[in-house]
Amino acid sequence: MSNCGGSHETDCSEVLAEVWLFLDQECDQQRRALLSRHLDECAPCLAEYGIDEKLKALLASKCGGEHAPDGLRDRLRHQIRHAVLEQAEVTLERGPDGTTVEVRTTRIERLG
Template identity: 50%
Template structure:
């Protein structure tokens, strides 16, 4: 996904880090870079909003259960694979 405009941080990088961003696991500099991109890029902001909604729904439905680290890594890897598949031209 890309809006077609150049950004300091490419859309692909922002989308790859969106869950880490949502989890508050980035440093201040990375947060600022991603926030700036989201302020400039409507498609990425829309994807961020969808990811934020999914995270909120999962948190509400699953309470405070934490996924094992290995499961979390498998899920993130699969998300990256799907994004690559979706970004390939048909």
């Protein structure tokens, strides 16, 4: 079940938490294909993806001439990723056995 009310292989909150990773091509091919399938099926997520894509293009056009130092860029990327995952209630735990992902979802019902 997803937040849009449709039935998807991947929950909307999980997809939206990873939109920037998808836009930056920072996820592996298998994950990218899964997210792409969801975006093809889910109009609300596709709309959010479109907004984020335009924001990324705007930022690139306005801030594209200068490059931030690697340390600053890495810290910002980490903070943004943490904030997005926290907002989507996604927990990542890295351990010796690999990475564990936990997604807490809230069902939203639309009346009318």
